[in-house]
Amino acid sequence: MLALQKGNGFHIIRVPISTPTLLPHTTTNCYLIGNSQESILIDAGFDQPNTKVDLEKAIRENGLAIPKTIILTHWHPDHAPGVRQLVDWDPIVYCHPLEKQLTLEAISPWSKLSFLNEGDIVPVADHNLTILHAPGHTVGQLNIYIPSEKVLLAGDNIVAEGTSWIGPPDGDMSDYIQTLNRLKQLTLTKIGPGHGDWVTKPYEQIDFVINRRLFRENQIKELLVNHKRLTSTELTNIIYEKLPHPSVFDVAKRTTEAHLIKLINEGFVLLDNSFYSLKD
Template sequence: MAEPVPEYGRVEVCAEGVQRVVADNPGIMTYHGTNTYLVEAEGGTIVIDPGPDLPAHVDAIMAATGGRIGAILVSHGHGDHVGAANALREASDAPIHASPLPPVGSAVNADVSLENGGRIGDLIAVATPGHTRDHFCFMRPSDGIFFSGDHIMTWSSSIVSPTQGNMADYMQSLRETIARDDQVLLPAHGPVMQGPKTYCAALLDLRIRRENAILEALASGPKDLVGLVQRIYPHQTHEKSIWAAGQNLMAHMEKLLSDGRVVTDEDDAWRLVE
């Protein structure tokens, strides 16, 4: 899905009691920028993903909420999501809720540890490891809104990098998301999506097809990372896209190794287990 470039710092309503302000950090990994969501709540606005470390973005969040913030929720430790967390806490005095796991990227000192199924106002934290091991989504059961962070983005599939993320976890988190029947998906990058079930199923299917394509490529003989990227992602030309493709591929290989489907040989190539 695509949407026009937003006016950075401008607040827009995207669901009942939910506003979005997009940070001015567009890029090949971030689309038009990080979506920060402002969710109305009794004890003060809940901010989901304060965004990158940009003073203008913090100012926009403070202006939109009048500084009355009840909680700052962090989906995961990537800098484009948590960079502004400390500055926003300083400005608003609101506590930061984040995964208790060591952060995968930027340092953030959580005041409250997120836990799977834990409640924050009307929202419930949902552990969704995969994109990163520390990833949480947030759902609002009253109307089926799912704040999906980078677990599911609507403009592109998500990157899964080994060490920070895990392909088997990602596929399992996708299965759980599909089973839950969310009505509206609000991602950290990309536009709002209604009825996301079919899309989520397609993302899982994409991973299954990639895995099958890898196994098929290895059927004709062992291959290293370069050989596999060329074979599986022949149309990627942008340097950063090729890097992302390589990361996803490494994550697939890590899963296939632990599934016992492939082994590595002395030339750092993978081959099928007979």
Template sequence: MVTPPPKPWPTGAAEQIEPLIRRVLAPNPSPYTYTGTQTYVVGAGAGCAVIDPGPDDPAHLAALEAAIGGEPVHAIMCTHTHRDHSPASRPLAQRTGAPIVGCAPLAFDVDGPRADEGFDPDYEADRVLADGEAMTGPGWTLRAVATPGHVSNHLCFALEESGALFTGDHVMGWSTSVVVPPDGDMGQYMRSLGLLHEREDRIYYPAHGPAVDKPRQLVRGMIGHRRQRENQIMRLLGEAPRAVEQLVERMYKGLDPRLTKAAGLSVSAHLIDLERRGLVGRSGNIWQTN
């Protein structure tokens, strides 16, 4: 995780980052969203798609309408249904008449503290894209790449005309993705990382943070980082049975206190995956190696 760049940030501005891609930053910065959610408008004037419309915020919706500039909207596309990604899909659909396309609905109750933005229980899709299905418009094709793990309904979208991949929260250059059990699944997340590593996308555009111009290198490093964390957990449990909080204290030296919950959820996701593989077990809230 890295420190956000100094202000001012381009919040609300339509940035032309490629001939087919405009980017608009939402006003929702936080320790988990970096400088805010980045909404992408894909198209060159004859008709566009809006990816990850973001929070239902009046200023952000006005900025999106300005970025669209009266261009027909063919689809409003959501990578997943966390509250910092999908709620603006509904008012934007009402204003533009565009269908909501992309990930499947998911409303999941999680007991205890959450580290992410939480789920959007009111999300509905007019069309759910399966892995490999595409949404097309004038001069652009966005193909769904199923990447469960961060959440079970997560999709990335590949822009075939430019080699760009919109990665939502699955891969970000500024931070590893938070995997929150029980819907978030570390085993699925690792398999999805492996899938992306096999692809040859030119550049990643995540929903938070800067573009990733060496995607395979980053993904390879992320896989290595997760394996390192897994090995660290196994080593610490090999020394003595421990609770999640004790593992976090040993594993994350100098951690920003605001991120302690996220670290605990990540460790829990690793432990659940290790348990499924028969490598660890638990008695109450205490984990040990098998």
């Protein structure tokens, strides 16, 4: 657990919750923001008892109020369903409206759901949180920017180690790269990632992710030049020779497919009967 604290008792606390997420990560970050009078929770982790245990321990240790607001960066099973463990807080849960149905399914039977959009301001403990609609990893991904602290809570747009997977059905590589370039325009001292430790060199990390994605795109083009035509499975097997665990092959393939969709939309690649090739 790592907290940023101001003299007035305002905290931003990263609470890593053990979750069955994708390697190399073994925890998902939740963030507590506020003071003894009011606080907000960003993301609720996985639906398991230790989610509530770990969060309430962090609340006690830092003298925070029980959150009555939970903002979900996105609906994925390691970020949203932990709401079910927190129902006795009687929270109002927020997500982006594009993820209404998926979020309702993720947190059911809890149904106190409201929505946040680009540019909304959420006050807490005399500080303002600025809501960013930051699609790419999911269509309704929310990021939370705290201007007074120059801190960005990036959901799965940024992870501390490696890069996030991006892919169908609701991920979009073009949106993702646009989002990353937009995040670079913020004034930042730290990024709170969806997984892993605080990112203390925010611009370097964003550039690393952008460069990794562009490297993969160029790699796909080169492979299609050399092999003429390949399936997404064949491309993934060549590109990702060393995966941390076989269980992540599916999301690696979906990331490959997200790159291919982007290249098709840009007119560089053709799809014919499951085979991809470069356009002449």
